[in-house]
């Protein structure tokens with residue numbers, strides 16, 4: 001049975017492997033070439049003229065699928081966990097050639113600590129393989145800039161994690177592993193759905209040493225025998241710390257269960273309510289979108305909100321894509337952080353539209369031809385409630401969109417069931 005280990009670098013994957021390898025039924029590999037080999041075979045066969053002139057799809061499938069079995073043919077353990085960061089972006093490969101239920105362990109850690117850990121190694125081993133990407137002299141700023149650039153292994157892993165479907169990943173927070181090892185390892189067993197094993201968290205030994213001279217950093221995969229956090233005394237520049245914080249926020253959202261998107265039926269319900277209002281307003285010849293300024297103000301609020309998903313620019317509360325949501329005059333934040341903006345439309349964009357319509361020799365009065373039934377009356381009782389109560393007092397509660405809200409003195413706060 002195959003599982004996978006990916007995640008952020010310098011985030012405890014070697015430590016996790018050393019602990020799991022105590023179980024005689026588990027083999028966690030060192031960084032393995034399996035996934036790259038599979039890609040290379042696939043790539044080669046699609047470009048090789050001899051193969052293209054006489055393709056044999058069954059052979060191709062068998063060959064690619066056999067790589068992992070061949071690599072682990074000498075392992076006796078029942079559960080093999082192959083380690084490589086590229087597994088997250090190779091889910092189709094896993095799905096087509098290894099298992100229909102990919103399960104990837106994904107260690108994560110505060111980005112600033114990962115940077116400090118890399119920087120310590122880079123200072124210790126000048127001429128390492130990361131420095132090869134930087135022009136000397138190797139300053140702290142240059143090294144940080146490279147580590148936070150899109151070409152670095154760190155940022156590649158961040159991108160992969162943010163774009164991955166969450167249900168295939170099990171996050172293992174480095175701090176949690178150190179502070180609550182028993183519970184953290186138990187959660188790994190639950191995710192993999194394999195029988196429990198009693199692990200020891202003292203005298204931890206890395207049984208599978210890698211030859212780290214290959215990377216120019218001979219102690220890169222050393223593991224301490226006990227669960228002690230190393231604090232690296234390396235002061236990071238302010239701009240770098242800010243970037244690290246942003247990455248952490250994005251990763252935390254991806255990790256947090258309660259921030260997962262609403263179910264598809266609920267997203268549909270949200271959309272239906274909004275569309276209902278939009279159509280009603282359109283029938284009345286009213287506002288549709290806000291000015292660029294208002295849209296930007298709304299997005300500014302969203303960017304600082306707990307429900308904001310920066311990787312998709314999406315609201316995790318209602319599931320809406322915010323570039324669109326913030327654009328519509330009649331849309332509003334589901335927790336009251338910003339509201340409808342019909343006036344803005346009427347004061348600004350509406351005039352623009354009138355002008356555009358006039359350029360096409362169409363006046364607003366002629367719009368009923370586009371929307372013939374302007375006399376449609378929608379009974380007030382059928383309208384979904386779209387506004388929070390006006391002038392609330394601290395602690396006031398209401399129910400809107402089938403959920404409960406409480407006024408905290410500043411804004412309406414979602415009250416979980």
Ligand code: SF4
Pocket residue numbers: 301302303305306307308309314315316317318332333334335336337338
């Ligand atoms: S809850 Fe409101 S402020 Fe927060 S992301 Fe969603 S729409 Fe934006």
